[in-house]
Amino acid sequence: MVLSDLTLRSFFELLGSDAAAPGGGSAAAMAGSLGSALAEMVGNLSVDRPQYAAFSEEIRVCKERCGALRAAFLDAMERDADAFHRFTAALNLPKGTAEEKTARTAAIQNALILCIESPLHTMELSLDAAKMIERMPGKTNVNAVSDLGVAVMMLESTVRSAWLNVLINLGYLKDSDRASLYRYRGEQLLNDTLACTGAVYEQVLGML
Numbered sequence: 001m002v003l004s005d006l007t008l009r010s011f012f013e014l015l016g017s018d019a020a021a022p023g024g025g026s027a028a029a030m031a032g033s034l035g036s037a038l039a040e041m042v043g044n045l046s047v048d049r050p051q052y053a054a055f056s057e058e059i060r061v062c063k064e065r066c067g068a069l070r071a072a073f074l075d076a077m078e079r080d081a082d083a084f085h086r087f088t089a090a091l092n093l094p095k096g097t098a099e100e101k102t103a104r105t106a107a108i109q110n111a112l113i114l115c116i117e118s119p120l121h122t123m124e125l126s127l128d129a130a131k132m133i134e135r136m137p138g139k140t141n142v143n144a145v146s147d148l149g150v151a152v153m154m155l156e157s158t159v160r161s162a163w164l165n166v167l168i169n170l171g172y173l174k175d176s177d178r179a180s181l182y183r184y185r186g187e188q189l190l191n192d193t194l195a196c197t198g199a200v201y202e203q204v205l206g207m208l
């Protein structure tokens with residue numbers, strides 16, 4: 001099953017069910033796709049319009065990148081659900097013998113790495129999208145400036161939510177050095193993204 005191929009109603013019904021996945025990580029990625037799509041829309045409402053001609057090429061770059069990120073977030077949504085399925089599969093491995101216990105522990109740890117790297121990837125996409133949107137206020141259709149504000153709020157939700165998914169899995173990772181690297185990278189991504197989204201939100205408020 002491809003989550004992004006579901007209707008919205010079907011996706012939300014699945015999300016609200018007792019199914020193991022999709023969960024918070026996939027929901028975070030979906031929010032990122034929404035934010036990127038909104039920024040792409042603002043770009044499409046602005047590019048090639050005479051009053052924004054001076055910024056046309058820059059906005060074209062931003063909207064095309066946001067379109068690519070819209071799709072990348074949907075892929076991240078699938079990736080997160082797949083990582084969790086791998087984790088639950090590892091938990092269900094046999095553990096009757098010492099060899100089985102060793103194999104199961106290794107499989108769980110390997111799956112945890114996927115469960116950490118997946119939301120970290122979502123955080124990376126969030127920063128990329130936020131940097132694109134940061135370039136747009138004042139250069140795009142003034143009638144759609146509020147949509148840029150909504151876009152960065154979607155991305156703020158994405159990056160904060162993805163970070164929670166990193167943290168909950170870090171607690172179970174036995175490789176402390178790897179865990180420290182993941183934590184450092186996540187904190188960087190969180191802070192850098194929030195700096196962008198916060199700046200854009202304040203700029204948008206000032207234009208309304």
